[in-house]
Amino acid sequence: MEKGYSHSRTREHRLKRNRKRLILLAIILFVAGCITFIAIKVSDNKTHAPTQELAKKTDSVSKDSSKGKVNAGANGKAVSPKSDPEVEDGAFVEKYLKQQMLGQMPDGADGKKVAYLSFDDGPSVTVTPKILDILKKQKVKATFFIVGKEADENEHTRNIIKRIVKEGHAIGNHTYSHNYKYLYPNKRVSTDHVMQDIERNNKVLKSILGPEFTTRMIRFPGGHMTWNSRDPQGMAALDKVLHQKDYHQVDWNVLTKDAEGKSKKAPALINQFIRSVKGREKAIILMHDTYGKEETAKALPQIIEFLKKQGYEFKVMK
Numbered sequence: 001m002e003k004g005y006s007h008s009r010t011r012e013h014r015l016k017r018n019r020k021r022l023i024l025l026a027i028i029l030f031v032a033g034c035i036t037f038i039a040i041k042v043s044d045n046k047t048h049a050p051t052q053e054l055a056k057k058t059d060s061v062s063k064d065s066s067k068g069k070v071n072a073g074a075n076g077k078a079v080s081p082k083s084d085p086e087v088e089d090g091a092f093v094e095k096y097l098k099q100q101m102l103g104q105m106p107d108g109a110d111g112k113k114v115a116y117l118s119f120d121d122g123p124s125v126t127v128t129p130k131i132l133d134i135l136k137k138q139k140v141k142a143t144f145f146i147v148g149k150e151a152d153e154n155e156h157t158r159n160i161i162k163r164i165v166k167e168g169h170a171i172g173n174h175t176y177s178h179n180y181k182y183l184y185p186n187k188r189v190s191t192d193h194v195m196q197d198i199e200r201n202n203k204v205l206k207s208i209l210g211p212e213f214t215t216r217m218i219r220f221p222g223g224h225m226t227w228n229s230r231d232p233q234g235m236a237a238l239d240k241v242l243h244q245k246d247y248h249q250v251d252w253n254v255l256t257k258d259a260e261g262k263s264k265k266a267p268a269l270i271n272q273f274i275r276s277v278k279g280r281e282k283a284i285i286l287m288h289d290t291y292g293k294e295e296t297a298k299a300l301p302q303i304i305e306f307l308k309k310q311g312y313e314f315k316v317m318k
């Protein structure tokens with residue numbers, strides 16, 4: 001009996017102890033779970049806030065997008081260029097143009113026709129909205145190389161910048177001043193002045209589009225090729241700094257000559273464009289949307305229709 005009693009006491013004791021251990025374990029697991037949950041929430045807020053913000057901003061755009069999918073506006077870093085079929089990696093275009101200029105077969109030549117519409121020197125309140133209307137109607141995206149002082153001009157120009165991004169186009173940096181004398185004093189490339197002007201433009205764009213705005217795309221006023229031929233050493237030094245900062249400059253290989261020589265009417269621009277685009281597999285097309293470029297807007301629908309008929313797809317550069 002006594003043995004049995006003692007045995008059952010020990011069993012009872014052991015059961016109690018096990019129950020206590022189980023309860024303790026449950027409490028530990030519960031607390032650990034709570035801590036993990038809180039930690040995940042906090043890190044989520046920290047790392048994904050800009051992306052969520054961006055997703056919210058682009059949501060309204062995706063409704064009227066032809067593919068129901070829109071790249072993350074101006075922020076090249078939020079969405080990998082490779083993940084969106086309408087977005088080209090700016091570094092790819094830079095390399096492609098460089099090899100083409102050197103008379104080499106570009107690595108990126110793959111038989112696929114791609115058109116990169118680009119508009120420099122804007123925004124303007126007279127021409128840019130017309131161009132945006134046409135692009136919307138044609139369901140085509142473009143890259144706008146913005147001049148900071150034009151963007152910062154007034155509420156209307158600032159709103160046009162917002163509209164460009166909202167409608168799914170890309171924004172590139174065309175410097176703040178576009179002033180040759182400042183950027184290229186004595187026809188020499190000034191790394192300091194160019195970089196200062198690029199960053200000043202970035203500040204303007206961030207003030208309009210929000211602090212998360214970034215762009216990797218640079219277009220030199222007058223073109224990289226022009227200043228590279230005048231001051232190759234100066235340009236090599238500048239290129240090094242640009243690449244350290246993950247900036248990529250792109251010129252063009254097709255143009256309408258809407259900013260060269262005498263002003264031309266739309267049919268002359270279209271003819272020039274057709275001559276220029278011939279044989280171009282990747283067509284980086286230079287046009288302008290600044291004041292006085294109404295003929296460019298008039299020519300644009302036919303230029304886009306021509307490209308579509310020729311089998312080009314359209315991409316923006318980021």
Ligand SMILES: [Zn+2]
Pocket residue numbers: 120121174178220221222
């Ligand atoms: Zn320009």
